Amino acid sequence: xxxxxxVIELVEKKNASEPEFLxxxxxxxxxxxxxxxxxxxxxxxxxxxxxxxxxxxxxKFRVPWVDDKGQVQVNTGYRIQFNSAIGPYKGGLRLHxxxxxxxIKFLGFEQIFKNSLTGLPIGGGKGGSDFDPKGKSDxxxxxxxxxxxxxxxxxxxxxxxxxAGDIGTGAREIGYMFGQYKRIKGVYEGVLTGKGLTYGGxxxxxxxxxxxxxxxxxxxxxxxxxxxxxxxxxxxxAGNVAIYAIQKAHQMGAKVVTCSDSTxxxxxxxxxxxxxxxxxxxxxxxRLTEYVAARPSAQYHEGRGVWQVKCDIAxxxxxxxxxxIDDAKLLVANGCKAVCEGANMxxxxxxxxxxxxxxxxxxxxxxxxxxxxATSALEMSQNSERLSWTFEEVDSKLKQIMVNIYHNIDDAAxxxxxxxxxxxxxxxxxxxxxxxxxEAQGVC
Numbered sequence: 001x002x003x004x005x006x007v008i009e010l011v012e013k014k015n016a017s018e019p020e021f022l023x024x025x026x027x028x029x030x031x032x033x034x035x036x037x038x039x040x041x042x043x044x045x046x047x048x049x050x051x052x053x054x055x056x057x058x059x060k061f062r063v064p065w066v067d068d069k070g071q072v073q074v075n076t077g078y079r080i081q082f083n084s085a086i087g088p089y090k091g092g093l094r095l096h097x098x099x100x101x102x103x104i105k106f107l108g109f110e111q112i113f114k115n116s117l118t119g120l121p122i123g124g125g126k127g128g129s130d131f132d133p134k135g136k137s138d139x140x141x142x143x144x145x146x147x148x149x150x151x152x153x154x155x156x157x158x159x160x161x162x163x164a165g166d167i168g169t170g171a172r173e174i175g176y177m178f179g180q181y182k183r184i185k186g187v188y189e190g191v192l193t194g195k196g197l198t199y200g201g202x203x204x205x206x207x208x209x210x211x212x213x214x215x216x217x218x219x220x221x222x223x224x225x226x227x228x229x230x231x232x233x234x235x236x237x238a239g240n241v242a243i244y245a246i247q248k249a250h251q252m253g254a255k256v257v258t259c260s261d262s263t264x265x266x267x268x269x270x271x272x273x274x275x276x277x278x279x280x281x282x283x284x285x286x287r288l289t290e291y292v293a294a295r296p297s298a299q300y301h302e303g304r305g306v307w308q309v310k311c312d313i314a315x316x317x318x319x320x321x322x323x324x325i326d327d328a329k330l331l332v333a334n335g336c337k338a339v340c341e342g343a344n345m346x347x348x349x350x351x352x353x354x355x356x357x358x359x360x361x362x363x364x365x366x367x368x369x370x371x372x373x374a375t376s377a378l379e380m381s382q383n384s385e386r387l388s389w390t391f392e393e394v395d396s397k398l399k400q401i402m403v404n405i406y407h408n409i410d411d412a413a414x415x416x417x418x419x420x421x422x423x424x425x426x427x428x429x430x431x432x433x434x435x436x437x438x439e440a441q442g443v444c
Contacts, residue, residue: 003040004029007049018102020320020345024109025053027349031427034416046443048435055108057081060101061151063129065143067136077148079127079155079163082108085437088159089125090115090373090380092166095173099130106320107166110344111373113430114366117405120377125161127152133168134285145176153181158189158383164376165194167239167319171206175199190383193376197388202379204394205372210244211395212371213315213342215402218252220338220361220422223410229253234311235272236260237318238281238288241342241369245315247274258306260318261288265306268298310334317342328354341365352423367405367426374401 001009011025029049036043043049063075078101081089091111094104104126112124131144156163165174174194181191195201204211218228231254235242238259246256255271261281266272266288273295280290292300307314307327314336316323320343328351331339338361341347345365347355355362375398382388405426412432413425 002033002037003044003049004033004036006044007053010050011053015102015105018105020106021102021109023321023349024106024345027345027423028109028113028427028431029053031424032431034418034424035428035431046439048438051438052083052112052431052434053109055080055082055105056084057155058101058105059155063131063144063148063151065140065147067140067143073144075129075131075144075148077127077129077151078104079152079161080104080108080125081155081161082124082126083112083434084123085434085441086116087121087123089161090122090164090376091124091126092128092164093169093173093177094126094128094166095131095133095168096128097130097132099128103320104128107344110366112434113427114370115373115377116430116433117367117408117426118370118374118377118401119404120374120401122162122373122377122380125163126166127163128166128169131168133173138172141173142176145173146180149177149180150184152177153184156181156191158191158380162190162376162380163192164373165240170194170240171196190380193379195379200379200383202375202382202394203389203391204398205375205379206240207244207247207395208375208398209241209342209369209372210246210317211248212374212398212402213241213245213317213340213368214248214252215371215399216363216368216406217313217315217338217340219403219406220340220363223406224361226337227253228313231255231312232257232310233313233315234258234306234309235315235317235342236265236306236322236346237316237343238277239317241372242317243274243277243281245317245342246272246277249315250274254313257311258309259288260304260306263287264289264300264302265304266291266298266300267309268295270297307331308334312337314339315342316346318346319343320345321348323347323351325350325354327351331355332358332360336360338362340368342369344369356421356423361420362422363406363409364423364426366430367409367422370405371398371402374398
């Protein structure tokens with residue numbers, strides 16, 4: 001049995017109840033076969049794959065808080081510090097009922113390679129809770145965040161572990177957490193990113209993941225003799241990533257005709273109205289049914305169905321495993337040219353392989369959505385230097401990072417005889433940097 005297969009079997013035995021984590025590990029390790037098999041005995045002797053698949057630290061804790069009726073509620077909090085070979089742990093905090101150990105491990109594992117691809121000195125980590133901020137008052141959200149940070153603050157720090165936002169964790173939640181950290185620890189430091197602009201946040205951080213997704217998509221299209229101009233784009237999701245991906249796509253001359261949330265999706269043949277979408281999702285925190293009520297050209301459909309719309313480019317920006325094999329077949333049948341992931345692992349392995357086999361250009365999330373964490377790292381730099389860069393400075397650095405990521409994953413794929421396979425290219429390029437650092441630091 002090959003070393004890669006040995007490790008996959010081991011990980012399956014140890015993590016049998018964590019399907020998302022197993023999916024992420026298999027995708028990465030299968031991509032790395034060509035690298036590992038070139039020097040298999042060395043990697044086996046160092047147990048490098050076992051080490052990279054095992055978190056350095058897993059923290060799980062109780063989060064009690066009091067709701068507006070005076071009832072005590074109890075949630076579970078998580079922080080998984082996966083790999084610090086190239087820098088302090090960096091990764092978001094997800095607040096969603098679906099959160100469990102396996103989800104956080106999958107996200108933290110992906111974060112190792114994503115952070116490596118940015119070229120910045122940040123390691124991989126992830127955290128969150130099964131708390132759902134939807135439908136909660138500001139006071140209830142504050143009560144939860146303060147309780148959550150009361151425990152989390154023992155394990156993080158500006159040079160140790162720097163969390164950020166993720167699904168369910170926006171500027172409001174980050175603000176409450178930062179205030180509690182400062183209150184308990186008595187220090188003012190860049191321990192969280194995604195902060196408000198008045199207390200250490202970075203311009204362009206809100207836009208970063210969505211903008212970065214379009215920068216790498218544009219670079220890929222350009223390198224294949226095409227542009228974004230005039231393209232029809234379908235986007236899933238209606239959160240931060242989706243909103244700013246839509247905005248940047250429109251700025252590039254494309255037309256985005258869909259978005260979605262957890263209850264349904266919108267098709268707007270005139271192009272999604274970004275300002276209306278922002279008002280509904282960022283201000284009112286309402287459902288997409290309100291979009292259709294205010295926009296006569298739009299149609300609302302319950303459930304899922306974004307991928308049935310004819311398009312040139314598809315950008316899944318919602319959540320993991322949202323684009324299935326049947327969706328991939330629809331995209332191919334409708335002439336889709338490219339799929340770039342704005343979310344973390346939104347495309348199943350079967351769907352990914354089908355898209356690649358049918359000539360669709362495909363960039364995975366660990367490369368395509370790295371703009372968010374890249375800009376978080378830029379926020380860390382500004383905090384350390386006590387500086388605040390202009391929007392244009394941050395946006396320019398973000399664009400260059402995303403362009404560099406495209407060429408790094410393209411070069412890695414070509415070097416190992418896998419030209420055009422950007423999933424393999426991303427995994428290989430991300431892995432090699434981390435592996436070299438781990439080897440240099442000895443058995444730890």
